[in-house]
Amino acid sequence: MENRRRVMVLVLLIFILILTGTIGYRFLLDIPLVDALYMTVITVSTVGYKEVTEMTPEAKLFSMFIIIMSIGTVGYVVSNIVSLFVEGEIKEAWKLKRMENIISKLENHYIICGAGETGFYTLAQFKKQNIPFVVIDSDKKVIEELKESDILYVEGDATHEGTLNKARIAFAKGLVATLPKDADNVYTVLTARQMNSELHIVARAVEENASEKLKKAGANNTVSPNEIGGIRMATMMLRPKVISFLDAITHAGDVVLSLEDVNIREGSSLCDLTLKDSAIPEKTGLIVLALRRKEEKNMFFNPGPNERLHAGDAMVVLGRDDQVKKLREIAHDTEG
Structure with a gap:
């Protein structure tokens, strides 16, 4: 201008x-x-x-x-x-x-490979929550848009080790692969997993059988936008009240509620307390929807008041960002 x-x-x-x-x-x-x-x-x-x-x-x-x-x-x-x-x-x-x-000093950050249609909405959520991330893309038009938005980026092919190194993959906490082709996502996941065995990887699956291939390559989770969109459309048609309820609890008027997981750290005042004694709803206004024990992979929902909390457990809660922040302080969770 x-x-x-x-x-x-x-x-x-x-x-x-x-x-x-x-x-x-x-x-x-x-x-x-x-x-x-x-x-x-x-x-x-x-x-x-x-x-x-x-x-x-x-x-x-x-x-x-x-x-x-x-x-x-x-x-x-x-x-x-x-x-x-x-x-x-x-x-x-x-x-x-x-x-x-700035990128050369990043640690515990996230890497988004591909800022196309899916990647755009992904990075928007990261930006909204002020979470450190860097985008990898090779499209000149996309790079220009990232420049205008002051978003950290690495221009290049996400399937190449050199490009991933520029994004500090060895120090990253997680990677999201949202490239348009399944083959590129599989190769990116495979390369990323070899470069950082501790990386949490979520990948986009386009074709029906892509999810299994991505998990074999090293992805922790896969998401199929087509499948999710189709299920949601069917649910909106067959069970519209269920969708209305879900929309209501995540977009309650002008107040936006979020589902977050909060980890209980050693030394927290919540350790060894029951949910009833922890008084989380009274102290923070949050609703505890589920618990995942440190030694277990699966979560169990709607935990009772006598469930005891331990260091290493994770709580899935529903509430405002400021309420979640307050609970993280109580739980000494620094990874939110």
Whole structure:
């Protein structure tokens, strides 16, 4: 926007100079407008072509004025045009270097491979919750959009080790593979798993049998947008009240509620307390929907008041972000 204004100012200055010269020669020499424009152009450009008529003393003085003005104006215009290009390149290089420095220091962050239709909504959620992440994409148009949004990115192929290294995969906490082709997602997952065995990987599955291949390659979880969309549409048609309820508890008017998992750390005041004694709803306003024991993979839902909490357990809760933050402080959970 600023560059556009500068260009408009430069064009306006040149227009005013030519208009002033044309009107001045028209009245001082009593010549047609075309001849007056010609006189202005040869004077401003200082090419030295022959005048269209005999110059009067007033016209000569006016010519000197136009030459002096044109030298200043043209010089200003040229210097600004050069600076627009040079400053733009320098600014772009500085922003890229600054972003690379930020990425080089990332730890416990997430990597989103592919910022297409699915990846866009994924990164929007990460950005909304202020979670550190970096996007990998090779599409020039997508890269430009990421630049405008001030989102950390690595331009390149997510299936290549070098690109993943630039995104600090060795220090990453998780990776989301949302590339448009299953083959690319499988190769990305396979490469990422070899580079970081502790990485939590979620991958997009397009084809029906892609989920099994992705899990064999090393994905912890897979998501099929087509399948999820189809199930939701069927449920909205067959059981609309269920969908209305789910929408209501996650978008309650102007207050947006979230489902979050909170881990109980060693030394937390919640350790060895029952759910009833922990008084989580009273202290935070949250609803505890499920528990997952440290030694178990599966969750059990709607835990009773006598269920005892232990270090390493995870609670799935429903509530506002500020309520979840309060519970994390109580549970000493720093990984939210």
